[in-house]
Amino acid sequence: xxxxxxxxxxxxxxxxxxxxxxxxxxxxxxxxxxxxxxxxxxxxxxxxxxxxxxxxxxxxxxxxxxxxxxxxxxxxxxxxxxxxxxxxxxxxxxxxxxxxxxxxxxxxxxxxxxxxxxxxxxxxxxxxxxxxxxxxxxxxxxxxxxxxxxxxxxxxxxxxxxxxxxxxxxxxxxxxxxxxxxxxxxxxxxxxxxxxxxxxxxxxxxxxxxxxx
Numbered sequence: 001x002x003x004x005x006x007x008x009x010x011x012x013x014x015x016x017x018x019x020x021x022x023x024x025x026x027x028x029x030x031x032x033x034x035x036x037x038x039x040x041x042x043x044x045x046x047x048x049x050x051x052x053x054x055x056x057x058x059x060x061x062x063x064x065x066x067x068x069x070x071x072x073x074x075x076x077x078x079x080x081x082x083x084x085x086x087x088x089x090x091x092x093x094x095x096x097x098x099x100x101x102x103x104x105x106x107x108x109x110x111x112x113x114x115x116x117x118x119x120x121x122x123x124x125x126x127x128x129x130x131x132x133x134x135x136x137x138x139x140x141x142x143x144x145x146x147x148x149x150x151x152x153x154x155x156x157x158x159x160x161x162x163x164x165x166x167x168x169x170x171x172x173x174x175x176x177x178x179x180x181x182x183x184x185x186x187x188x189x190x191x192x193x194x195x196x197x198x199x200x201x202x203x204x205x206x207x208x209x210x211x212x213x
Contacts, residue, residue, distance in 0.1 A: 038131040043121050045101050045146050056084045102146050116152035139164060 050069060057064035064082075066074055073080065090106035091097050099108040102119035125136040138147045140157035147155035158164050166177070202210045 038128065040132075041121060041124050043102055043119075043146060045098060047095070047098055057082060098144070098146065099148075103148055105152075116148045116154075118150045118152075119146060119148040119155075122147055122149060122155065134168075137164070137167075 053067075055067055055069045057067050057070070059065060066077070070082070088097075088100055088104040088106075091100045091104065092107075092109055094109045096108040096111065096114075099105070099114070099116060102121055103117050105114070105116045108114050108116075121136060121138075129135045136147070136155075138145050138155045138157045140146075140159050143157065143159055145155055145157035147157075149155060158167065
């Protein structure tokens with residue numbers, strides 16, 4: 001099935017842009033992308049860390065016994081690798097060390113003279129730019145982020161799930177987008193409004209596109 005690239009799911013007062021689907025791309029583009037879905041990098045910081053004895057396996061190699069923390073991920077054992085022994089020289093254990101998590105910039109505790117550098121996620125984004133709709137998404141639950149530009153400036157974060165959802169999926173006239181934003185702010189689901197139409201569209205899509213939709 002071939003769809004117009006500007007295809008939307010529509011309901012009363014709701015316009016939702018479709019995610020990137022194979023059916024939206026020309027056949028020649030699909031052939032070029034036959035190598036697979038672009039890989040994603042997800043960087044998550046746990047400010048207070050973890051208890052090493054409960055996180056890192058005691059034995060190296062593929063046959064290690066899962067630690068208590070990793071036990072909850074046992075269904076994905078073949079999809080992750082645990083790496084230990086890493087550290088940032090000249091980055092201490094202070095709360096300010098979060099700033100150097102993805103940059104390794106030294107002495108973040110020296111607030112007045114601290115100079116950060118580009119973070120790992122932004123460096124990667126520069127090299128995969130164009131392979132995905134958004135080169136990078138910087139999210140936070142507390143306002144402060146982990147991402148930094150080449151000049152050492154913090155990258156603004158998106159703190160609200162509804163804001164991330166709107167950025168990814170909501171499109172249309174300004175008044176329509178505003179109405180959708182109010183719906184989200186009121187705790188209503190835009191997905192509910194277009195669910196029936198999404199089901200009908202899904203019948204004409206391939207397996208991969210159906211899963212994404």
